[in-house]
Amino acid sequence: MKRRFFFKNTMATGAGLVLGVDRRDAMGLEKASAFAIMEEVRKYRKIDAHAHVALTANPSPQWELDFAERLHITRLVASKPVSRYLEATPQEFRACNDRVLACMREAPDKIIGQMTLNPRFQKESLEEIERCMDLGMCGLKVYSHVNINDPLFYPIIEKFIDLKMIILMHVGVGRSRINFDPGEARSTSIAEDFVAVAQRFPEAMFQFAHLAGGGDWEGSCKELANSPNVYVDISGSNNDANIIDFAMEYVGEDRILFGCDNSFYQGVGHVLAADLSDAQRHKIYFENYNNILRKAGRHVD
Secondary structure: OOHHHHHHHHHHHOHHHHOOOOOHHHHOOOHHHHHHHHHHHOOOOOEEEEEEOOOOOOOOOHHHHHHHHHOOOOEEEEEOOOOOOOOOOHHHHHHHHHHHHHHHHHOOOOEEEOEOOOOOOHHHHHHHHHHHHHOOOOOEEEOOOOOOOOHHHHHHHHHHHHHOOEEEEOEOOEOOOOOEOOOOOOOOEOHHHHHHHHHHOOOOEEEEOOOOOOOOHHHHHHHHOOOOOEEEEOOOOOOOOOHHHHHHHHOOHHHEEOOOOOOHHHHHHHHHHOOOOHHHHHHHHHHHHHHHHHHOOOOOO
16 A cells, blocks of 8 residues: 555544554544554654644643653753743743743753743843853744844844854744735745745754644745755644655755644644655654754754
């Protein structure tokens, strides 16, 4: 049975199948197929390059850690960005970072903390970078309070060039520049903004968020094809079948990062279902992001 046909049928069973539950009566599948999927899931070490913790009132990361254990995710690169509907004051972004730091202390061998900031507060953001670095964080996740190519962002970008760490930026949900989801801010970044800032700062590393998150992924891949310092993560809850295959054609295997954005089954399933070799799956699941961490000496052994 061809891989794409197999996963088209098996992934439709969702959580139950990935957990190894017998869905033969519902889908006409053998129970052994569920375990075959889990064997393949466990073949690959994984670094989730786009994770979140402490999104609810419960400060514990146990929900995310349970998924990581089940799906053989070695590390969660996790942040808690300030809601797009808040001003993202220094008090607010420090509180978010404190929640992530608490999760790091609870699971130091599983969670790599990413800080969040608001470059509109320049002095406080630079101070927060120093604080979070001293406490073991690695990298930056920013929402849409500032566009990635806004001059307010430039001193932050220069700081992360010095740190040799990547900047993960939320990307607008919608079909095009003129048709955003109503919830997106006017300052939300899209692929063209990443191209411009990547040209301005060729030494920086940028992470284009959630390719499967509801945006124009085909247009974005084409736009980013010639921006070698922009990586794309494939996280998101959208299950379009051709996302990774399309990204492979335009972005290439070295710049695609495995991520879930807390849609864990979709994130793992996208890579399994794509037309990839074992070596390419290993790169996307683990090695590409580990190479980014290696630049700052923070890689996973």
